Amino acid sequence: MAYASLLSLNQTLDQILHPNDQTEQPHIIMRYLHEKVSFLLYFLDIYSPIQSKKISDLEGRIRDAAYEAEDIIESHISNQILSQSETREDRTESHMSNEIVSEWDQKFEGLQKIIQELHSVSDEVVNMWEKNEIQALQPSNSLPAASSKSLSTNKSATVGLVHDLMEIKKLLTRPNSELEVVSIVGMESIGKTTLARKIYVDSLIANNFDIRAWVYLSQNYLEQEVLKGLLNSLRGLNHESGEESIEKLAENVSKSLKNKRFLIILDDVWTIKEWNQVKSLFPDNNNGSRIILTTRDLQVAKHASHLCHPYSLTWLDRNKSWNLLREMVFGEEHVPLDLETMGKKIIRRCYGIPFLLFFIGGLLYKAERTLEYFQYVASNIGFEILDPYDRGYDILDLISFSYNQLPxxxxxxxxxxxxxxxxxxxxxxxxxxxxxxxxxxxxxxxxxxxxxxxxxxxxxxxxxxxxxxxxxxxxxxxxxxxxxxxxxxxxMKAEEEKFNSDVEYLPEFHDNLRQVSILTDLKNKITRFALKRDRDLRVRAITFFSHSSQNDAHLITNFRLLRVLDALTIRFQDFPVEIVELVTLRYIALSYWMKHTFPASIAKLYNLETLIINPGKFRSIFSTTFLPPEIWKMSRLRHLLFVRSYLPYPTDALIGGTFFPFENLQTLSNVINFRWTKEVIKMLPNLRKLVISYENDGRTEWSSYCFDNFVHLHQLEVLKCIFFAKCYIKYQDPLPVNFAFPPKLKRLTLSGCRVSWKNMTVVGSLSNLEVLKLKFHAFEGTVWELNDGEFRRLKMLLIHMTDLEHWKVDKTHLPSLQHLSLRYCYNLVEIPSGIGKIPTLEEIELCECKTSVETSAQVIQEEKENLGNNGFKVVLKDKDDTNISS
Incomplete structure (x- = not known):
């Protein structure tokens, strides 16, 4: 973690050395420290990670020194800000920086020792360099992640599992209404979980079942955690079940599955006892539900799968192994003979185990394709396998080898x-x-x-x-x-690097631990941990995955140098105002019911970049909050996410002080009835994602919101815009026809606009649009006729709830379309035959449409099959299975 610690320290120093409107020079000690940090960052950027063993001791010294320096600096900044009187709260960041800098020589003698340590490390690095003990990276040693080859390996990494994938899919979809258990059995890392994962996300399988869930059991099986895991998978990660008993959890699981065709993945079941404990949760609805169980124990597999034989995964033979590695590393490219010879030597060291080939493939894919490097990998993967079932090898050794090659x-x-x-x-x-x-x-x-x-x-x-x-x-x-x-x-590695640990397994004392994750019950654990230390804890991030309704903000504030507080699983009764004293916070994610007001004191967190507020179980259209005007002072905000909020219009009089353009803001979600004047547009020059909604009260003209100015949001790529009327207004006025969108837009969702289909050309002319969702009468009229040259890149189209009757399309109009979803289109007569002639089309999804629409979809499917396109499918969804919120 030497690099990460230096990078963080460097950004802290940049913030001090280059404040806005700086009027005096920072102390020389800061500049000298910055120079040392910059040199070491440069060194770590260019030296080959393969040689990391030679400088591992130096990296440890760099890490500890950088951690200590940043602790000293940020502790002082925090103390200075918190000690300022209320009359100075509105002073600019540059003034605060100058006051802080002027006291470095009085407060931080410890920094001198750190600089001496970094100077010593720099001298050793230079000495090693001059003796050629270390070498710089060659530019070609690592392919850039943004290259044309990017992501190909991850998509093709199951080449060796294609046959297994097809066989399991047949078992899951065969015409047997009885609940069946399909067991996948094999040694550790043979690919059981990888295969189950591919099956779980397969679109054919997903569409064959009403509901799916995945839970990981592991060797340390806890019934309550498994039940929570099932519910979170079935209902979404925000399901709050922290205080429910095992009996209540089991009841909720059974209710969720009742009368549904379900697919459950039970990953890594160790014993027959574990299976016997959970099998009663899954009702036999006599509708073709299935359970996939992965296990290393053949007896467990046989016991669970009484209707079909366990499916055993075995090693790949040498041909399949080489084909898998070649596909991951070279794709369709020609393989030089010398690299093929060495590649086949490498696969012999992997013994046909997909997991090993998977990692070696990823390693070779990103590296320079030279015989020397292939030889290096062949001689350093470092284990021999005599009997894999007896663990004659260590997977962690291979992962460690891959990690050591990472930049x-x-x-x-x-x-x-x-x-x-x-x-x-x-x-x-x-x-x-x-x-x-x-x-x-x-x-x-x-x-x-x-x-x-x-x-x-x-x-x-x-x-x-x-x-x-x-x-x-x-x-x-x-x-x-x-x-x-x-x-x-x-x-393992993060704890070794003093970087991350779960509180449950935290060592008794860890001077420099930076990340803490709370994976299990919050009660007592965070209390014991927080009370072990004084207020100078070095923890920079706390992430909660456990559910709780406790308000432990007073304990969280003990971590006074905290940057990240990710606590969406904790239900706070009110906004924990104590956290505004944690002035180093950059990321806040909380769940609480926003009772109409939001504290103005949030503006104290001048470093804040991300603010996410979720109302949790109170989520509804009525959980609306009014953001304070002071939020316009938080110029570092990059992502601002609420469920519903009113953002005040920025004016000097409203704020009563200085406010800054949101030049860094990229995400704004979800604000209500906000006016997009030219002045506001100028304040948001880098906005990339916008979710907004408008409520028509019957008195306000739509034009007052200045929708035509959207076109000036030049960086906007995602826009979701919802229009709805108050309950006493039956129909709202349509949106003005002069609305416009920025050219970079890739994803657009419109709802309730009630605009004529004749104006669709405004959307169709967006040259970068890939996803379009039209909901709740976004466009109205009985006929929609597309024009030539429109929707050139559109891949996904959703039309939901419309009065459309006739749709005129031919294959030239939507040349890139892959997915078409029609939901609640009660008046539509049929799907145009031209849709079926689009060569890229993969799926048509229908919900609550006329029988004639379903018939036209089936005709399109038959035509596709006659042309040899067996991958195309028509999916019929029931009303209860439709999710239109995304």
């Missing part, structure tokens, strides 16, 4: 995955926010931090260290996770 800038991002619970899928957007808030991302003047973080994520996916668990319609990563063995390594 330094990726290591903290990778180890952060150990924060997540077992088999936890995290949304890409949230992961990137957390990486950024934790300062793992190196700033780049030409790109935003989020863009750099996207590149880091793609790089780790290419290396097969992070798994993509769900893709968006536009082909982007939606959710991701890590293999359980990878997570074990991340936990």
């Amino acid at each position: 330094h800038h990726l290591r903290a991002c990778f180890l952060y995955m150990g924060v997540l619970p077992e088999f936890h899928n995290i949304r890409r957007s949230n992961l990137i926010k957390l990486w950024t808030a934790n300062r793992f991302i190196k700033p780049d003047r030409s790109r935003s931090l989020e863009e750099v973080a996207e590149e880091y994520l793609k790089d780790l996916v290419d290396r097969n260290l992070i798994l993509v668990t769900e893709w968006s319609y536009s082909g982007e990563i939606k959710t991701c996770s890590v293999n359980d063995s990878v997570r074990d390594f991340c936990l």
Whole structure:
């Protein structure tokens, strides 16, 4: 973690050395420290990670020195800000920085020792360099993550499991109404979980079942945690079950599955006893429900699968092994003979185990394709297998080998995955926010931090260290996770690096621990941990995955240098105002019922970048809050996410002081009835995602909200705009026809606009649009006729609740369409035959449409099959199965 600690310290120093409107020079000690940090960052950027053993001691010294320096600096900044009187609260950041800098020589003699230590390390580095004991990276040693090859390995990594995938899918969909258990059995890391995961996200399987859930049992089986896991998977991660008894949890699971065709994945079942404890949860609805059970024990598999034989996974033969490795590393490219010879030597060291091939493939894919490097890998994968069932090898050794090849800038991002619970899928957007808030991302003047973080994520996916668990319609990563063995390594390595630990397993004393995750019951644990130390705790991030209704904000404030507080699973009764004293906070995610007002004191958190507020179980259209005018003073905000909130219009008179343009703001969700004047547009030059809603009271003209100014949000890529009337107004006025959208828009959701289909050309002309969702009479009229040249890149189209009767389309109008969803289109006569001629079309989904619409869809499917396109499918959804909220 030497690189991550230096990177974080460097950003702290940048903030001090380059404040806005600086009027005096910072103390020379800060500049000298900054120079040492910059040199060491440069060194770690360019030296080959393969040689990390030679400088591992130096890296430990760098890490500890950087941690200590940042603790000293941020502690002093925190003390200075908190000690300022109320009359000075509105002073600018530059004034505060100058006051802080003027006292460095009085307060921080300890920094002199740290600078001496970093100077000593720098001298040793230079000496090693001059003696050629270390070498710089060659530019070609690592392919850029944004290359045209990006993400190919993660999508093709199941080449060796294609036959198994097809066989399991046949078992799951065969015409037997009785509840069946399909057991997948095999040695550790043979690919059981990978196969089950591919089946779970397969669109054919997903559409065959009403409801799906995944739970990981593991060797340390706890019935209550498994029940919670099932409910969270069935109902979503925000299901609050923290205080429910085992009996109540079991009852809720059974209710959720009653009369539903379900698919349940029970991953890693160790004993017959475990299976016997959970099997009673799953009712036999006599409708073709299925359970997939993965296990290493053949007896467990036989006991559970009494209707069909256990499906055994075995090693890949040498041909399949080489085909898998070749596909991951070279794709369709020609393989040089010398690399093929060495590649086949490598696969012999992997013994046909898909997991080993998976990691080696990711490693070779990102590296320079030279014989020397292939030889290096062949001689260093470092284990021999005599009997894999007796664990004659160590998976962690291979993961460690892959980790040691990682560029330094990726290591903290990778180890952060150990924060997540077992088999936890995290949304890409949230992961990137957390990486950024934790300062793992190196700033780049030409790109935003989020863009750099996207590149880091793609790089780790290419290396097969992070798994993509769900893709968006536009082909982007939606959710991701890590293999359980990878997570074990991340936990082990992160604790070794004094980086992360669960409170339950926290060592008695850890001077420099930076990340703490609370994976189990909050009660007592956080209390014991927080009370062990004084208020100078070095913890920078706390992530809660346990559910609780306790208000432990007074304990959280003991972690006074906290940057990240991710506590969506904790139900606070009110906003925990104590946390506004944690002036180093950059990321806050909380669940509480916003009782109409939001504290103005939030503006004290001048470092805050992400603010996420979820009303939890009180979520409804009535859980609305009024944001304080002071929020316009928080110029560092990058992501502001609420469920419903009123954002005041920014004026000097309203705020009563200085406010700053939101130049960093990229996400704004969800504000109500906000006016998009030209002045506001200028204040949001980098907005990329916007979720807004408007409530028509029957008196306000739509034009007063200035929708035509949307076109000036030049960086906007995602827009969700909802219009609705108050309950006493039957029909609202349609949106003005002069509304316009910015050209970079990729995803657009419109609801309740009531605009004529004749005006659809405004949307169709968006050259980058990939996803379009039209809900609740977004467009009205009986006929929609598309024009040539429109919707050139559109991949997904949803039409929900419309009076449309006739739709005129031919294959030239939607040339990129992959998914078409028609829901509650009661008046539509049929799907145009031209839709079926679109070569890219993969799926038509129907819900509550006329029989004639279903018939036309079946005709399209028959035509596709006659042309040899057996991958195309028509999905008929019941009313209760439809989710239109996303």
